Amino acid sequence: MPEIVLDGLFKDYGDNPAADGLSLTVNDGEYLCILGPTGSGKTTCLRMICGLTKPDKGKVLFDGVDVTDMPVSERSATMLSQVYSLFPPKTVYENVMFSPEIKEWDEKSARQLVRSMIKMVHMEHKVSSYPIQLSGGQQQRTALARALASSSEVLLLDEPLTALDARLRLELRQELRSLVKEMGLTAIHVTHDQDEALEMADRIAIIRKGRIVQTGTPMEVFRNPKTPFVSNFVGRSNIFLGKLRSVDGAFSETELENGMVIRARGTDIPAGTDVAVAVKIGSTRFPPIQIPTEEKPEPEQPKGYFRGRVERVLFEGATITIEVDAEGIGMVSSKLPSRRYDDYKAGDEVMVSWLPERASVFEIPPEGMDTELRLD
Ligand SMILES: Nc1ncnc2c1ncn2[C@@H]1O[C@H](COP(=O)(O)OP(=O)(O)O)[C@@H](O)[C@H]1O
Ligand SMILES: [Mg+2]
Numbered sequence: 001m002p003e004i005v006l007d008g009l010f011k012d013y014g015d016n017p018a019a020d021g022l023s024l025t026v027n028d029g030e031y032l033c034i035l036g037p038t039g040s041g042k043t044t045c046l047r048m049i050c051g052l053t054k055p056d057k058g059k060v061l062f063d064g065v066d067v068t069d070m071p072v073s074e075r076s077a078t079m080l081s082q083v084y085s086l087f088p089p090k091t092v093y094e095n096v097m098f099s100p101e102i103k104e105w106d107e108k109s110a111r112q113l114v115r116s117m118i119k120m121v122h123m124e125h126k127v128s129s130y131p132i133q134l135s136g137g138q139q140q141r142t143a144l145a146r147a148l149a150s151s152s153e154v155l156l157l158d159e160p161l162t163a164l165d166a167r168l169r170l171e172l173r174q175e176l177r178s179l180v181k182e183m184g185l186t187a188i189h190v191t192h193d194q195d196e197a198l199e200m201a202d203r204i205a206i207i208r209k210g211r212i213v214q215t216g217t218p219m220e221v222f223r224n225p226k227t228p229f230v231s232n233f234v235g236r237s238n239i240f241l242g243k244l245r246s247v248d249g250a251f252s253e254t255e256l257e258n259g260m261v262i263r264a265r266g267t268d269i270p271a272g273t274d275v276a277v278a279v280k281i282g283s284t285r286f287p288p289i290q291i292p293t294e295e296k297p298e299p300e301q302p303k304g305y306f307r308g309r310v311e312r313v314l315f316e317g318a319t320i321t322i323e324v325d326a327e328g329i330g331m332v333s334s335k336l337p338s339r340r341y342d343d344y345k346a347g348d349e350v351m352v353s354w355l356p357e358r359a360s361v362f363e364i365p366p367e368g369m370d371t372e373l374r375l376d
Helices: 042-050 092-102 107-120 136-148 166-182 194-200 218-223 228-233 338-343 369-373
Strands: 004-012 017-026 031-035 057-062 077-080 154-158 186-191 203-208 211-216 237-248 251-255 261-265 274-280 305-315 319-326 330-337 349-354 359-363
Touching: 004 042, 017 042, 017 057, 017 211, 031 042, 031 166, 031 194, 042 077, 042 154, 042 186, 077 136, 092 107, 092 136, 107 136, 136 154, 136 166, 166 194, 186 194, 194 218, 203 218, 203 228, 211 218, 211 228, 228 237, 228 274, 228 359, 228 369, 237 261, 237 330, 237 369, 261 274, 261 359, 305 330, 305 338, 319 338, 319 349, 330 338
Parallel strands: 031 186, 031 203, 077 154, 154 186
Antiparallel strands: 004 017, 004 057, 203 211, 237 251, 237 274, 251 261, 274 359, 305 319, 305 349, 319 330
8 A cells, every 4th residue: 555656757769758857756655646748657657657658857765765666566556557458368257366376375264355346346247257348347347347456455446437438427427436545555557537536535636748737636726726737627618818917815806808807716827928728517506687777887897796697508417508698808607407498598698607616717828728728
């Protein structure tokens, strides 16, 4: 159950570095998710931890011991590869029995362990089947059971649920996590699926271009993103560009080019800086339209409330996404529970707003906003 430290890892394959100063600490017994888009270096990271890839520079430590030059077989880590790697001439049962057998476990406890792993991945009905007789999802589940039965203290899971049917994928999230916790393992689970990471992880490390850009609990990375990229990758965000006008304690005001003012949470960024204000699409609200009266006329600019017109409403099952063309700030996307589906249709006049403390302010990165937000 060791603590794992990655200290300044570099791995260059020519074009873009797959690891570019990658540093990360994984605590003993932790379930850590590495979340990042395709090509960000997730698989390379796992391969360096288990010894399949040697870094050009930097160190890997298991409980303070430098294992960078240690062969795979001597590290107590098992990697479940993104491409399933079952032995074709062996049955499901024999595949899962592989590790206990070579480790010469006592037969009775080996059988018990193998049976319980097979049960956990819902493969009891296929114990005698060969890999070729299994669907992709069933092969993946068998590979998962085999990895769990290896009794390594460190489990490296490379997109372990991606090949499964949607329903089973959701079911296995909690089961896999509980099992890893019960067995007291340290798990590093790589995924590009933000919901999976948010639901399963003790902590999430966001990886981008071979570098960890933020680590924190699911709530921390969701609520307090450190960069516009994180803000948009973990829960999509609306982004508005402007100049920071003032900061007053917990709140700040940013002026857009057209003079519109957007309120957001406080920041250390000095006034006058070009900034981006990011608002999660799930943080927007639709307050009732205020009709100005003689006693209560419409303020000159109702800060934080924007009039708009619904452009379209997308039904997504549990949620809907409403696109609103808002006066002065452009398109705003909003995620609402789908019971609100009947309340809005294209063409409706609405007000859209958010709590300023839910809007984050970022300095615009030197490479520009478009590059920052790209997913590759
Ligand atoms: N064996 C390899 N040879 C050449 N390039 C590689 C190799 N492995 C990974 N890369 C490159 O390194 C980058 C990161 O890859 P990878 O770690 O597989 O990312 P991810 O798992 O996040 O999709 C990609 O640009 C990929 O093309
Ligand atoms: Mg990968």
